[in-house]
Amino acid sequence: MIVNEGVRVKVPASTANLGPGFDTLGMALSLYAWIEMKPSTETVFHLYGDHMEGIPRDKSNLIYKVAQSVFRKAGVVVPELEISMYSDIPLTRGLGSSASAIIGALFAANCLIGSPLSKTQLFDMATALEGHPDNVGASLFGGIITAVWDGSHAEYLRIEPPSDMEVLVAIPDFQLSTSKARNILPESVSLDDAVYNVSRTSLLTAALASGRMDLISFAMRDRLHQPYRASLIPGMTRILKEATEHGALGAALSGAGPTLLALVDRRNQDGVDLERFLLDVLGEQGISAKLLWLKPCTTGVTSLTIEDNKSFLEIVKGEVTV
C-alpha cells in the first residue's frame, strides 16, 4: 500500500442536540481545526493556537491513537508520525472539539494511506470512539445530520441548513467536560418526557429540512437533558426561555455545554439585542463569555492540497476567520 508523503485536512466544529435531539441531531459550524500528518522517523507534535493547553505531545495524544486505529484496520504499519494541529475550536465547551479531533485524525490517516476505508467505516469508527454520532457525523459530512447508532453501525441523513440561518454562540469562560455533563443525567425518564422530545425532535428536523424557521422556537424545547444540566450553567434556563423575545428563532445548550447557542434569521435580525441579552444574563451570574457569529458549515472534513513551499502555518493563517 502506498503511504503518501503528507496530508493536510480542515475539519469543522459542531453543535449537538439542537435542544431536543439528544445524541441524534448535529450541525457543523464555521469554526475550524487544521491537521497535518506525515510519516516520520520519530513521533513529534506541533500544536498551535490558543486551545491546545494540556493536550499531550506524545503517543497518548488522541490524534495519534485514532490514526493508529485506522492503520490497524487497514493492515498498514506507520508507527511514527509528525502531527501538526492548529485549532480555533475551544476545548470542553460544547463545540465538538473531541469530535473534530477524531474526525480530522481518522480522515487524515485514511488519506495518508490512499483512503482504503469508506466514509461509512470512518463514521462507525468515530461514533464508537465518541459514544454518540451527533458531533462526529456533523464534522464528517457537514450541514445538519440526523443519525442513529445501534452500537456498531451509524445510519444518518444529511439536511441542508436553511440558507439565511446563522448561529450566535456564547462561550462561557469555564470548561465543562462532556463526562461531567452526562453523569448528571437520570438513568430513565418518564413516557411523557420521552414523547415531549420525540415529537419536538421530529418537528424540528422537518422544520429545518423544509426551511420552516417559524416552527423552530416551538420545536426546539427539551426535557431530556437541558433541565438536568441547568445547575451546571447558571443563567441557562432564563436564556433558553427568553431568547426568542430578543430575536432568536430558538436557543439551546450546545452539546453538553457550557456554550449556549441561538439560531437567528439574519434577514430580519441584526442580533444586537440578542448579543446584549446573552452577555447580561450570564454577567448577572458572574460569568463572562465570548460571543461568536457562526454559519452552518455545509461541507464536512476536507483534504487540502499541499501547495509548493507553503508551510502548514502559512496555509492556516491564510484561512483563519475568527
Ligand SMILES: Nc1ncnc2c1ncn2[C@@H]1O[C@H](COP(=O)(O)OP(=O)(O)OP(=O)(O)O)[C@@H](O)[C@H]1O
Ligand atoms: N486536538 C486535540 N488533540 C487531542 N485531544 C483533544 C483535542 N481536542 C479535544 N481533545 C480531547 O477532547 C476533550 C474534550 O472533549 P469533550 O467531549 O469533553 O468536550 P467537547 O468535545 O469540546 O464538547 P462537546 O462534546 O460537548 O461538544 C479534551 O479535554 C481533550 O482530551
Ligand SMILES: N[C@@H](CCO)C(=O)O
Ligand atoms: N449529545 C452529547 C453531545 C456532547 O458530546 C451530549 O449532549 O452529551
